[in-house]
Amino acid sequence: QKEVEQDPGPLSVPEGAIVSLNCTYSNSAFQYFMWYRQYSRKGPELLMYTYSSGNKEDGRFTAQVDKSSKYISLFIRDSQPSDSATYLCAMSWGAQKLVFGQGTRLTINP
């Protein structure tokens, strides 16, 4: 079993829809939780960063962490075609060693 599990999709939704992306993990030592966005043929770029449990909002993006359930989510409101990308969850226990999920490929249809 992988330390971080993420549904690879693909996920296809119409423009304007709310998108929900999720990851589960098994290592209770993880304290830092991140979401990266990766466009085709590009490197991952950090989208959201959360420490421990709770919610964090940044514009149309909301990240949620539920450590009791070992479950993290990323919500995208009013999705745009430019949001089409692969979304990677990543987590660490502070030792700078990120453990990534498989990535979910998302397409927003105009």
Add this chain to the structure above:
Amino acid sequence: EAGVVQSPRYKIIEKKQPVAFWCNPISGHNTLYWYLQNLGQGPELLIRYENEEAVDDSQLPKDRFSAERLKGVDSTLKIQPAELGDSAVYLCASSGDGSTDTQYFGPGTRLTVL
């Protein structure tokens, strides 16, 4: 501010040939990472440098892979000899000194081994 620079962007070689990838991190970033990303997978850490020192190379296949970071700035990752299974994207990332500092990724080098 320039981001992480990697070259070449694409490389096609035949199996058993050597190959090298180069990375220039963001100015002032002391920590440098090399990741391997297979198709449809998330990146996996190969090696992490703090300045010139490799502090985590536990996932680096040392029989054929080597890396160096001379003078604590640029880094080179080498494979010799390359195998078919090495076809992947090799990503370089850098971060500041803090343990929670954001890792910034370069565009990667896409390697195809024929």
